[in-house]
Amino acid sequence: MSEDRYTELDRMRFTKNTQSSRLALLAILFDVLFFVSVYKSDVENYYYTILIGASIIYNLVFLLATFLASEGVKNYKTGYSWLMIGLGVIQIARIFIIPMNAHNAMVASGPVMDTFQFIRLIVYLVASAACLFLSAFINLQKSRALNAHVASLQGQQA
Amino acid sequence: MAELSLQHIDKIYDNNVQAVFDFNLEVKDGELIVLVGPSGCGKSTTLRMVAGLEDISRGKLFLDGEDITQAPAKDRDMAMVFQNYALYGHMTIYENMAFSLTLRNENPNVIHKKVLASAEILDLTAQLNKKPSQLSGGQRQRVAMGRSIVRSPKVFLFDEPLSNLDAKLRSATRREILLLHKRLDATMLYVTHDQTEALTLADRIVCMSMGHVQQVGTPLELYDTPNNKFVASFIGLPPMNMFDVEFRDGALHGKGFEVALSDEQKDTLSAYNGKAITLGVRPEDIAEEGSITIHVATNENLGMNTLVHGDMGEGNRITAKLRGWANYRRGDNVNVHFTKMHFFDRETENAIRKEAK
Numbered sequence: 034m035s036e037d038r039y040t041e042l043d044r045m046r047f048t049k050n051t052q053s054s055r056l057a058l059l060a061i062l063f064d065v066l067f068f069v070s071v072y073k074s075d076v077e078n079y080y081y082t083i084l085i086g087a088s089i090i091y092n093l094v095f096l097l098a099t100f101l102a103s104e105g106v107k108n109y110k111t112g113y114s115w116l117m118i119g120l121g122v123i124q125i126a127r128i129f130i131i132p133m134n135a136h137n138a139m140v141a142s143g144p145v146m147d148t149f150q151f152i153r154l155i156v157y158l159v160a161s162a163a164c165l166f167l168s169a170f171i172n173l174q175k176s177r178a179l180n181a182h183v184a185s186l187q188g189q190q191a
Numbered sequence: 192m193a194e195l196s197l198q199h200i201d202k203i204y205d206n207n208v209q210a211v212f213d214f215n216l217e218v219k220d221g222e223l224i225v226l227v228g229p230s231g232c233g234k235s236t237t238l239r240m241v242a243g244l245e246d247i248s249r250g251k252l253f254l255d256g257e258d259i260t261q262a263p264a265k266d267r268d269m270a271m272v273f274q275n276y277a278l279y280g281h282m283t284i285y286e287n288m289a290f291s292l293t294l295r296n297e298n299p300n301v302i303h304k305k306v307l308a309s310a311e312i313l314d315l316t317a318q319l320n321k322k323p324s325q326l327s328g329g330q331r332q333r334v335a336m337g338r339s340i341v342r343s344p345k346v347f348l349f350d351e352p353l354s355n356l357d358a359k360l361r362s363a364t365r366r367e368i369l370l371l372h373k374r375l376d377a378t379m380l381y382v383t384h385d386q387t388e389a390l391t392l393a394d395r396i397v398c399m400s401m402g403h404v405q406q407v408g409t410p411l412e413l414y415d416t417p418n419n420k421f422v423a424s425f426i427g428l429p430p431m432n433m434f435d436v437e438f439r440d441g442a443l444h445g446k447g448f449e450v451a452l453s454d455e456q457k458d459t460l461s462a463y464n465g466k467a468i469t470l471g472v473r474p475e476d477i478a479e480e481g482s483i484t485i486h487v488a489t490n491e492n493l494g495m496n497t498l499v500h501g502d503m504g505e506g507n508r509i510t511a512k513l514r515g516w517a518n519y520r521r522g523d524n525v526n527v528h529f530t531k532m533h534f535f536d537r538e539t540e541n542a543i544r545k546e547a548k
Contacts, residue, residue, distance in 0.1 A: 047303075047319050
């Protein structure tokens with residue numbers, strides 16, 4: 034192992050995983066863009082079903098869980114990576130709930146959600162999911178490397 | 192290599208109050224200079240002028256021959272350690288120590304090595320992931336020092352760094368500063384009002400009063416041959432006893448006591464025959480047995496020594512530091528003699544010394 038690589042690893046003992054944490058916060062931003070855009074196409078009260086209530090509650094849960102995960106990965110906690118992967122999968126699945134259904138539903142004036150808005154929402158959700166996956170992946174890589182480094186240091190001390 | 196030269200420095204505030212008068216000092220490379228004096232004597236102001244935190248009203252400041260009188264603080268390559276530590280509470284110790292280098296956009300790996308090396312010197316390695324609030328006062332002060340060390344400045348400036356610590360911690364941290372100085376061999380300017388700190392740390396002491404330098408010298412010079420009454424009373428604990436005496440017939444005549452002088456002492460005081468002078472005697476220069484009687488008022492046992500407070504008659508108060516454990520009671524009489532004496536001119540308050548022939 035080169036000296037620079039060793040120093041990089043050793044640095045992680047004292048520095049936070051800001052890269053993963055910032056990606057998680059970016060995922061929150063994309064989710065916010067998603068939910069401020071998704072209700073725009075409230076054509077003839079299409080959304081006023083139980084779905085919109087669930088959607089709003091889920092957004093709150095997502096914000097909270099992702100923020101907690103961003104703090105967790107900041108400290109190289111691997112468990113939060115799996116939480117973020119789960120949240121990312123749900124973000125992808127959400128494409129097929131409101132956006133897809135609204136895009137396919139027709140009212141007298143046309144589709145409930147036009148194609149432009151539909152694509153925009155997909156982009157937000159995919160971007161949010163991508164940030165979560167990337168954050169989780171980076172954290173897993175770093176925390177494994179850090180754990181191995183700490184173990185080797187402990188081995189040297191012993 | 193860091194030599195500091197302060198030449199004829201004055202500090203005059205906007206309201207025309209002058210805090211420092213004609214301050215001159217040459218600090219050699221690797222020297223630890225302690226500025227000592229009572230509160231308000233201008234020592235911290237002088238340090239802040241050196242740091243660039245205060246403007247210099249008159250005079251010149253040179254660092255390694257370069258005039259830095261007008262240079263901004265950030266360009267002076269000096270690091271200052273404050274009394275209140277000035278640590279960032281939301282950052283870890285590691286981040287606090289790395290902060291100044293991060294601001295300079297230094298390579299993170301280089302920063303890491305410097306922080307670890309400093310932490311090792313100051314025994315802070317185990318604390319690097321903690322926040323300042325989780326550390327003791329002494330550890331926090333070490334972090335403040337560590338933050339200075341990582342910058343590898345030319346000059347270290349300490350502004351009463353131990354004042355917030357309790358007595359035991361102060362003594363331990365003082366030793367650490369001394370070790371640090373030996374290890375780094377760096378030029379240091381250290382401000383304190385505690386004469387014990389000054390005596391134990393300094394290569395040379397600058398004793399100040401009312402904005403004026405009273406004496407510059409090694410700790411031993413200031414202790415043994417003080418220039419004037421102020422330095423004599425300020426350096427040493429308990430302070431030097433001062434008595435109004437008259438020199439006549441080869442002896443000193445004070446209220447309630449008389450001291451016969453040696454030929455050398457008579458020679459020193461030859462110009463003062465028949466005149467009143469001030470006699471200074473350090474408490475530790477008083478020993479048991481002799482012709483001077485102390486009427487004991489209080490007795491303080493310090494373990495190795497005993498402090499005896501009393502008077503010699505006619506209200507002439509005296510404190511003696513006698514060897515060993517003694518249990519004198521109020522009203523007891525103790526006979527003592529002076530092993531060493533200092534003489535001061537009554538009017539100028541300057542020390543009276545034998546003129547070189």
